[in-house]
Amino acid sequence: MTHKSLLTVDALTRKRNTAEKRFKAYGLGAIIVAMIALALLLTSVVSTGSSAFKQTYATITVPLPAAKLDKSGTRDLAVMKKVTTIGYASLLRDGMVATVEELGIATDLNAKTIGKMLSKEASATVRNAVLADPDIVGTDMEFKLLMNGRIDGYFKGRVTMESAALDGNTSPEELQLAQALADVGVVDTTFNWAFLTAPDASDQRPEAAGLGVAILGSLYMMIVVLVLALPIGVAASIYLEEFAPKNRWTDIIEVNISNLAAVPSIVYGILGLAIFINFMEFNQSSPLVGGLCLTLMTLPTIIISTRAALKSVPPSIRDAALGVGASKIQAVFHHVLPLAASGILTGTIIGLAQALGETAPLLLIGMVAFVREYPAAYTPDAGLFGEAATALPVQVFNWTQRADPSFVERASGAIITLLIFLLIMNAIAIFLRRKFERRW
């Protein structure tokens, strides 16, 4: 036999090496494509949506004449409530016009148009302030008020002089006036906390629309899902994995759980509609019903990941515990579960994140409704989480349906908010995995 040198690569090795290189290249290619797609998605969402977190306000002094706002003169709320937002709108208009005149800004616009540069929401803001504190009637108060969507769009670059010229809702003159007001600091674009706290607003006032109700609704639903799906899912998995006899019935259950995980989410909406709304007669659109639907949807995910986590605990640990005379339950709770905890928590958070982003079943149970009121956590007639609410992904869906272009920005902003929540949840999952990770 001839001596083979290690310094020359033989044919077989060369073939193996090329195959390996090819495989690595495929993998790298796949990852690059995925990263590009992700980058495109993020840039498009962030570039259209980030402006939703800023909002244009005018800080003006509004006269609050008692003669108009409190005809009885007794500060009687019942009487004062008779003055509608239309009544307040004229006060705001006067305030705007006075401000413009005071500053000596020349404009051809009539008073009515100047008044309309403020959002329709602004008069409601002032009215609420007055009703909350009737004593301010009779004084001149300074308010920070929303500008309308077109003016706001101008400061964010969405509306230009050219587009305004073609737009029936605004005009280049209005934009010039707004710019002049901005130059002296009356009009300013600041961080939009209201986007995260305010409820939804109607088609005519996109500038006032916020995610408050959606965030609260999503939060309530996540609480329902966590409180129900985690214990039920973990208990079911522990039973199936550690205690159930391995026979045909448990096989059937196992197959069914895997199938349930693959059922389209809208089916859970149909199920929820039939069971929770039609049969159990819970309130439509309520986070309770939404949460229950999402619980059903999340359970298989949690069960599958929990079982995988339990399976990955080496059987020798169970033997060790049983060998020193621990009972089965003690072995599971003292030794197996702590070792499986990181896997269980990761699975749970991934399930929750899935549920947080789920839209289809919520549409079916009416969570797409337009909700202006904050849902109360508890009311005697609606019960816990029983009042109408909406959810983040549904709010995105809802806003993308609206006509006014300002809602595009809002929808993207809502997506950013949703993504941030998902990122936070994944960060928690990673943190918990690190914290509970054990070697054996």
Next chain:
Amino acid sequence: MKDKTMTQSKISAKGVQVHYADTHAIKDVDVEIADKEVTAFIGPSGCGKSTFLRCINRMNDTIGICRVTGDIRIDGEDIYDPKVDPVQLRAKVGMVFQKPNPFPKSIYDNVAYGPKIHGLARDKDDLDQIVENALRKAALWNEAKDRLHASGTGLSGGQQQRLCIARAIATAPEVLLMDEPCSALDPIATAQVEELIDELRQSYSVVIVTHSMQQAARVSQKTAFFHLGNLVEFGETDKIFTNPEDPRTESYISGRIG
């Protein structure tokens, strides 16, 4: 059975058969294990030593496909009686497994776990004392005393095995089953463990599975030779090693089969 030298029988097995699905792992084994004695199980790999050992504390219950029939009594009580709770049995019959399997917890917690769940310690000091004694007996105290709160899985293989021995004796069992307890130990630790086994014999009955003929000869009073699931020969260690009756025993201990 009429042997005058025979001490009182602690474990008595009659007609024990074990099946793993289609594998017939133990075939009609009768054995009498005396109290305060060390019994060694020897035999070639796969002959069923571990399987039989696991019958004595009913660890085979945890294997779904495993079926045990026959009669095994400890102190005259049938341990496979439906009234017997295997958990109670295992507190009485401790076990050291073939592969070291410490809990992924601290050394202290590994040893303290058994006494804790069985309520053997009155207070913290008592528990500390139990842990220390167990570790001393298992010849691990000197290496472990400064790192009691370090993870048990961070120990070397041999140290882990001694930790498992300490864990088993901490619950003060009446019978101790040891499945190849010295397979990963160096000669010094082996000698220490053998010393421990000899000491345990004062109060417990010990069953040890070993592949080392010398070890069986050194520590045990009785030896059982298994071959292909059969108990070929059982009797006084001296007799088995000097004057075996069965030709299979003779060829195994002289190194011809196995």
